[in-house]
Amino acid sequence: xxxxxxxxxxxxxxxxxxxxxxxxxxxxxxxxxxxxxxxxxxxxxxxxxxxxxxxxxxxxxxxxxxxxxxxxxxxxxxxxxxxxxxxxxxxxxxxxxxxxxxxxxxxxxxxxxxxxxxxxxxxxxxxxxxxxxxxxxxxxxxxxxxxxxxxxxxxxxxxxxxxxxxxxxxxxxxxxxxxxxxxxxxxxxxxxxxxxxxxxxxxxxxxxxxxxxxxxxxxxxxxxxxxxxxxxxxxxxxxxxxxxxxxxxxxxxxxxxxxxxxxxxxxxxxxxxxxxxxxxxxxxxxxxxxxxxxxxxxxxxxxxxxxxxxxxxxxxxxxxxxxxxxxxxxxxxxxxxxxxxxxxxxxxxxxxxxxxxxxxxxxxxxxxxxxxxxxxxxxxxxxxxxxxxxxxxxxxxxxxxxxxxxxxxxxxxxxxxxxxxxxxxxxxxxxxxxxxxxxxxxxxxxxxxxxxxxxxxxxxxxxxxxxxxxxxxxxxxxxxxxxxxxxxxxxxxxxxxxxxxxxxxxxxxxxxxxxxxx
Amino acid sequence: xxxxxxxxxxxxxxxxxxxxxxxxxxxxxxxxxxxxxxxxxxxxxxxxxxxxxxxxxxxxxxxxxxxxxxxxxxxxxxxxxxxxxxxxxxxxxxxxxxxxxxxxxxxxxxxxxxxxxxxxxxxxxxxxxxxxxxxxxxxxxxxxxxxxxxxxxxxxxxxxxxxxxxxxxxxxxxxxxxxxxxxxxxxxxxxxxxxxxxxxxxxxxxxxxxxxxxxxxxxxxxxxxxxxxxxxxxxxxxxxxxxxxxxxxxxxxxxxxxxxxxxxxxxxxxxxxxxxxxxxxxxxxxxxxxxxxxxxxxxxxxxxxxxxxxxxxxxxxxxxxxxxxxxxxxxxxxxxxxxxxxxxxxxxxxxxxxxxx
Numbered sequence: 001x002x003x004x005x006x007x008x009x010x011x012x013x014x015x016x017x018x019x020x021x022x023x024x025x026x027x028x029x030x031x032x033x034x035x036x037x038x039x040x041x042x043x044x045x046x047x048x049x050x051x052x053x054x055x056x057x058x059x060x061x062x063x064x065x066x067x068x069x070x071x072x073x074x075x076x077x078x079x080x081x082x083x084x085x086x087x088x089x090x091x092x093x094x095x096x097x098x099x100x101x102x103x104x105x106x107x108x109x110x111x112x113x114x115x116x117x118x119x120x121x122x123x124x125x126x127x128x129x130x131x132x133x134x135x136x137x138x139x140x141x142x143x144x145x146x147x148x149x150x151x152x153x154x155x156x157x158x159x160x161x162x163x164x165x166x167x168x169x170x171x172x173x174x175x176x177x178x179x180x181x182x183x184x185x186x187x188x189x190x191x192x193x194x195x196x197x198x199x200x201x202x203x204x205x206x207x208x209x210x211x212x213x214x215x216x217x218x219x220x221x222x223x224x225x226x227x228x229x230x231x232x233x234x235x236x237x238x239x240x241x242x243x244x245x246x247x248x249x250x251x252x253x254x255x256x257x258x259x260x261x262x263x264x265x266x267x268x269x270x271x272x273x274x275x276x277x278x279x280x281x282x283x284x285x286x287x288x289x290x291x292x293x294x295x296x297x298x299x300x301x302x303x304x305x306x307x308x309x310x311x312x313x314x315x316x317x318x319x320x321x322x323x324x325x326x327x328x329x330x331x332x333x334x335x336x337x338x339x340x341x342x343x344x345x346x347x348x349x350x351x352x353x354x355x356x357x358x359x360x361x362x363x364x365x366x367x368x369x370x371x372x373x374x375x376x377x378x379x380x381x382x383x384x385x386x387x388x389x390x391x392x393x394x395x396x397x398x399x400x401x402x403x404x405x406x407x408x409x410x411x412x413x414x415x416x417x418x419x420x421x422x423x424x425x426x427x428x429x430x431x432x433x434x435x436x437x438x439x440x441x442x443x444x445x446x447x448x449x450x451x452x453x454x455x456x457x458x459x460x461x462x463x464x465x466x467x468x469x470x471x472x473x474x475x476x477x478x479x480x481x482x483x484x485x486x487x488x489x490x491x492x493x494x495x496x497x498x499x500x501x502x503x504x505x506x507x508x509x510x511x512x513x514x515x516x517x518x
Numbered sequence: 519x520x521x522x523x524x525x526x527x528x529x530x531x532x533x534x535x536x537x538x539x540x541x542x543x544x545x546x547x548x549x550x551x552x553x554x555x556x557x558x559x560x561x562x563x564x565x566x567x568x569x570x571x572x573x574x575x576x577x578x579x580x581x582x583x584x585x586x587x588x589x590x591x592x593x594x595x596x597x598x599x600x601x602x603x604x605x606x607x608x609x610x611x612x613x614x615x616x617x618x619x620x621x622x623x624x625x626x627x628x629x630x631x632x633x634x635x636x637x638x639x640x641x642x643x644x645x646x647x648x649x650x651x652x653x654x655x656x657x658x659x660x661x662x663x664x665x666x667x668x669x670x671x672x673x674x675x676x677x678x679x680x681x682x683x684x685x686x687x688x689x690x691x692x693x694x695x696x697x698x699x700x701x702x703x704x705x706x707x708x709x710x711x712x713x714x715x716x717x718x719x720x721x722x723x724x725x726x727x728x729x730x731x732x733x734x735x736x737x738x739x740x741x742x743x744x745x746x747x748x749x750x751x752x753x754x755x756x757x758x759x760x761x762x763x764x765x766x767x768x769x770x771x772x773x774x775x776x777x778x779x780x781x782x783x784x785x786x787x788x789x790x791x792x793x794x795x796x797x798x799x800x801x802x803x804x805x806x807x808x809x810x811x812x813x814x815x816x817x818x819x820x821x822x823x824x825x826x827x828x829x830x831x832x833x834x835x836x837x838x839x840x841x842x843x844x845x846x847x848x849x850x851x852x853x854x855x856x857x858x859x860x861x862x863x864x865x866x867x868x869x870x871x872x873x874x875x
Contacts, residue, residue, distance in 0.1 A: 091676050091677060091678075092703075093593075093594060093597075094597050094599075095557065095596035095597060100553055122704065123590055124703075128594075128676075128703060155593050156593050192593045192594075192595065193592075398760075401833045401834070403833070
């Protein structure tokens with residue numbers, strides 16, 4: 001029988017791995033420490049989870065990986081490709097040059113040169129000016145042989161991609177078929193600066209993705225696994241490996257999305273709030289129709305503003321290792337955490353730092369450690385726990401979009417810190433295997449795609465625009481690896497354009513479906 | 519000529535924050551305006567913000583900014599040539615020389631765009647603007663109060679298509695400009711209500727560029743930004759609380775709606791309703807008006823002090839609503855007629871914030 005899936009999630013502290021069967025039963029799980037090279041931690045987690053009793057590794061057909069490789073590469077400016085940055089947007093965007101807000105060292109590490117050439121599209125689909133083909137050739141010619149990729153970003157590429165596609169042809173004519181080309185309409189949404197940043201980062205990360213992919217392949221081979229591999233992306237869905245190699249930037253920030261999706265799966269809920277309580281911080285997100293609600297605010301990656309599809313989160317610096325300071329009259333929780341040092345520095349492990357874990361033990365909610373917290377600190381611990389509970393309640397309230405009580409799913413190692421009753425919460429759900437919710441999220445993920453562009457109502461009116469948007473979203477989901485006959489539209493959002501006296505609307509449509517070969 | 523203030527790249531973030539507060543919830547996101555002004559100043563050098571008393575009486579002041587859809591502004595960033603084309607268009611039509619640019623609207627992104635254009639023209643900006651805040655419509659400017667003719671006005675796109683319009687009044691200018699801005703691709707740079715320095719001294723909200731910079735600087739440097747703002751302005755704290763309801767719809771090109779803020783901490787038990795048309799228009803508590811246009815009502819993030827744009831209001835946000843007096847020119851009969859509560863469809867008279875409970 002070939003029916004098992006292996007999900008891996010690489011976090012800042014732990015690498016979690018799970019094995020699940022065709023009926024979505026969890027057969028094995030492990031938690032290993034993350035290593036500096038990341039890959040070592042993945043190896044260790046693979047080895048541990050495969051050694052669980054009753055696991056026949058020959059039955060594993062799919063491996064899903066959510067990893068921090070790409071994030072780390074950007075933050076550490078390591079292993080990044082050399083990219084020629086081309087904006088198709090003169091004269092309509094020359095007031096702000098490409099990479100204007102990038103830190104100098106990152107710009108030096110990535111950019112082989114930047115230009116703004118003539119071209120671009122209006123919101124209604126007209127050409128702003130024709131594409132400056134000669135200008136593009138003049139910019140590219142001297143770069144031949146010195147760069148790894150080209151990032152192309154056109155004005156309103158989300159309305160029409162034609163200038164980007166035309167420019168892509170020219171890049172291949174000038175620099176050959178092997179040079180990687182990232183096209184902004186395939187990566188970002190509205191907002192040219194953020195989309196351009198994401199497109200350039202994408203180009204820069206192509207080698208990193210290739211390296212992770214081959215490291216994963218060899219790790220799997222050395223374990224005797226022959227499985228199809230997928231990468232988790234930042235909206236909680238999967239990409240087939242060839243898609244991930246083309247869009248590596250989308251693997252950034254898959255962790256929170258995975259834990260929200262995992263929480264949904266483990267609890268069976270489709271509409272709920274989710275709190276992922278870790279050692280240093282807690283992320284509270286929202287599950288809508290089985291998917292994380294996405295943030296509308298700009299997301300920064302390594303100091304670069306982008307417009308990725310990231311889950312909408314309220315993050316608070318409260319977790320199991322949060323340090324309590326002050327007196328019981330005016331206690332402060334965090335933001336400092338003992339993190340990995342919990343088992344040496346917390347009071348219940350004989351250390352001298354009062355933490356929230358100590359508070360949970362003193363309160364009788366948790367039974368860990370080697371000794372009881374000292375009596376003299378009990379009132380401080382109790383006050384700290386109350387303060388933390390207030391923070392949870394506030395975070396839960398802030399993430400909601402409307403009044404009314406909602407269920408709250410609690411996952412993550414620090415889940416005991418959340419009390420049974422939280423204001424604004426109708427029901428508290430602590431699912432089994434909550435400690436590996438993120439790896440579960442990777443293992444059960446479906447494949448999705450999103451369309452975000454401006455439509456002007458033509459002859460068919462609004463209905464035709466909605467049809468067009470949903471058709472595009474479905475097609476993209478299938479290209480990303482979803483089963484064509486089971487792709488569903490999971491989200492449609494319309495935003496009319498203000499201050500215009502012609503009907504135009506920005507439409508975001510998301511389609512998702514199960515993996516095509518499970 | 520002695521300048522009131524030198525605007526260099528380091529000053530811009532403070533100016534941007536101040537413009538955002540003065541936007542009264544509208545005026546568009548200042549981010550791209552801030553970057554464009556920064557690039558222009560890095561390229562051409564700093565811009566002087568000068569008091570109108572220090573400019574020659576018969577020099578021309580060019581009020582300018584963008585008109586059109588904010589969504590377009592996040593794709594079409596501008597060519598940085600717009601200011602030159604506006605000025606050239608005006609000077610072809612008029613005798614006299616433009617001696618300074620002026621933000622038509624200090625509130626929001628239009629407070630910053632003219633700074634970049636002034637840098638590339640190597641001209642100063644006036645320490646004054648046409649609103650002292652943000653408003654949705656072309657004729658809702660202080661120059662209209664003072665009887666300045668909106669014509670000739672010039673509209674340009676980023677390609678250099680520009681035309682001079684002789685509209686018979688501000689309303690017609692508004693209609694023509696909106697239609698043209700669609701043809702230009704959803705947005706146009708424009709100048710209208712050009713005037714002499716002598717006229718501008720009586721027809722503008724004065725000191726607003728330095729005011730925006732001062733309040734922005736105070737807020738950015740303070741640990742308690744709302745306290746810092748209170749130290750700079752006659753600030754009325756309307757309520758500290760959280761947003762518990764938001765309704766929004768787009769009609770006739772405008773975002774209309776309301777938000778309800780429920781009091782927290784010392785304001786627990788109170789409810790404040792903010793009514794919105796692009797900007798925050800009126801604050802009501804138990805049916806009683808607590809603040810109203812043209813006074814400025816701003817919604818600030820309680821922790822960071824960052825102004826919350828009306829399009830970004832959302833359930834659960836911790837906010838502090840504040841109000842402060844508009845420029846005195848709005849409190850004249852003609853000013854109240856143009857931008858008082860009745861101009862926005864309310865059936866009550868304007869009462870200054872200082873006289874409200």
